[in-house]
Amino acid sequence: MNPLLNSYLLAVQTAASAQELVDTTRNLVEYCPNLEPDSSDQKAAISCLIALLGINNPGAAVAAVDGLIACGSAAVDSLLNNLDEHNYGARAWAVRALAHIGDPRGLPVLKRAIEQDIGPSVRRAAAMGLGYLKLNELPESQRLETMQICLAGLSLGCADGEWVVRYAAVVGLENFLVNASAAYAEASRKLLLCRCQMQEEFIPVVRLRAAQALEKWPAP
């Protein structure tokens, strides 16, 4: 292992206080772009960052998620293989990382999360992520089916009992519209329209956000 990386990892592992853990995590994250993609060094850094998601230190977790997002697709396998079934805080951060990376391999996790995760913060991250999947990385033949799964999930998100999940679904839909074919665009717009209406959506901030999304995507 690269000795510099080794020292960063060691610093994280031996951090003596919450603040020191934030600082050492940030140092590690800053160093990550220097790592060879798909090297064993990068893998070691990624597993360290994933472990940091489960330790109830929001500062360190935010930094770790940023680091994982910066690693992009290289982090996806590890994220998928290390989802913590017993800690929804950790799961929320991991799903957030997957959502921001946008790798289509994350779809089954996002789908399951929006359908049945008990943690609102997990469903929140998933709702956003379903609108940010990089559909153009998929072969043409799979694109339509994937869009369908995303839209079904976003629709569930729009009906969630938690306002923050509905808010995230609206943000997801806004981005989903970038690549949506006419039929999907119409369905998305319908969902957004619902979130704008006072008799459907009781939370003002969700209505405002849906109005903003529709402003960006007026009906053709």
Place this chain on the structure above:
Amino acid sequence: MVNSIPSNEPISEAEALERLSQQDDPSLQCYGAWWLGRMRSSHPEAIPLLLNCLNRQLNSIQLEPEALAVGRSAARSLGKLQAEAALPLLLKALNHPDHGLREAAARSLGELGDPVAIAALMGRLQQPLAGEPVGNGLNLAEPCEALLEAIGQIYLVSGIKASAESTKALEAFQCHSRPLVASAASRALLQLSGEAKWAEPMVALLQHPQLQMRRAALMDLAACGWRPAAEAISGCLAENSLKLIALRRLVEEPLGEPHPGALGAREKELLALMDGLL
């Protein structure tokens, strides 16, 4: 019959009312009172029963912990139910010897938002040695944090102007040795004046080394609807879920401005901050 249901199972509204009306088992009464407030019961019997409970406690000379717990629970639920009819009893409860009951009454008076309560709340806050620790040192002589929060809340919702004297009384608590009390004072001052200088100590607390203090400052700024703190809130080292709740409050209930019906430039900035936390 009441005892036939274990107290930790979910119960119905009828069951809650029944538990509250019996007087043999205070722990069941306590749970019934809590349930009605927690579930925002609109049953016509709920408020009269809670008032009875509180009244019984106020007229009783016994200070057994179990009976007091019932009184506190009733006082809290009356606030949650926004029971205006509870005003006289809550004001009376503010002078009760039990610290916990005074604290519950103060919070509920804040939730009612009636300016009539300000004088009484100020009165408790200005008792000599109100901010000094008593007993085992856990409590202050008066429930200062609750009193300050209630005063700020009432000024905020009623929109009335605070006298120079009241402002001065609150300012005295800004340097209190307990950060949560000092923060409650800043929060009240910001709510009643809208002046940026009172927000500064809370914004500074967003950098506190302890997560618990950062969370408290976050929620205090949110309760004030203090929009200039949005960027600092967004960057604070705390859970995203908490920051999203705080930012939602800033969007929906800005201090000194009407609730936004449409998207202005500042609303768009706030929404962008929220998007970044999903």
